[in-house]
Amino acid sequence: MQHRFLHRAIELAATNARSSAGGPFGAVIVKDGEVIGEGVNQVTAINDPTAHAEVLAIREACRKLGVYQLPGCELYTSCEPCPMCLGAIYWAHIDRVYFAATQQQAAAAGFDDAFIYEQIPLAPEQRSIPMAHVELPEAMAPFNEWKGNPRRTPY
Numbered sequence: 001m002q003h004r005f006l007h008r009a010i011e012l013a014a015t016n017a018r019s020s021a022g023g024p025f026g027a028v029i030v031k032d033g034e035v036i037g038e039g040v041n042q043v044t045a046i047n048d049p050t051a052h053a054e055v056l057a058i059r060e061a062c063r064k065l066g067v068y069q070l071p072g073c074e075l076y077t078s079c080e081p082c083p084m085c086l087g088a089i090y091w092a093h094i095d096r097v098y099f100a101a102t103q104q105q106a107a108a109a110g111f112d113d114a115f116i117y118e119q120i121p122l123a124p125e126q127r128s129i130p131m132a133h134v135e136l137p138e139a140m141a142p143f144n145e146w147k148g149n150p151r152r153t154p155y
Contacts, residue, residue, distance in 0.1 A: 005030050005076040006098055008038075013053070013078035016040035023111070027053035027077040029061040029070065029094070036073070037061030053077065054085035058092050068155060069093040079106050082113045083120065091155075 005028050012026025023041035030036065039056030043049055054077055061070055070092045079101040081089060089097060103113060115128075124131035146152055 002030075002033070005035070005074075006078075006100055008035070009053075009076045009078045010100055012038060012040050016053075021045045022051070024109070025053040025078055027057040027075060029057045029073050029075050031061075031065075031070070031073045036064050050084065052082065052085050054081050055088050058088055058094075062092070068153075071095060074098065079103075079111075082111075083116045 009026040009028045012028070013024050014026075016022050016026060017024035021040070022043055022045045025041040027039045028035055028037070037057040037060035039053040039058075039060060041053045042051035042056060045051075054075060057075070057077075058070065061073065062068055071094075073092075073094050075089060075094050075097045077085075077097065077099045080099045080103045081097065082103075106112070107114065119127050119129075124133065
């Protein structure tokens, strides 16, 4: 692990927090020792709840490399990834993640994701946001189209 990349993520987070442009989070994606993506939390700046530092860094790295997955890459982030970012990291196939602050430290600063972690294992109908499975005959049509498309790109 190269501490300079983790220091860069923390620097991005602190600068972002000072500017009031978004939350106190920063992320850097590295491939072969080179930074290929950076992101800072932009949730309030652009009114997008998915605009977390890690997600934006992943988007930039994928755009820069012209790919939709990032094997061979490492993510350095100022804080332990939230559940959404964790999902994005797995979908991106990032090799390794290094983080500075823990989720407990983030919670102490007002960024508590524990309630989301608690919701994940619950059955959909037991979650705090009501969810209901609606059975429809055409529900499988998109998947059938996908499976039958010889030009599809599996991921």
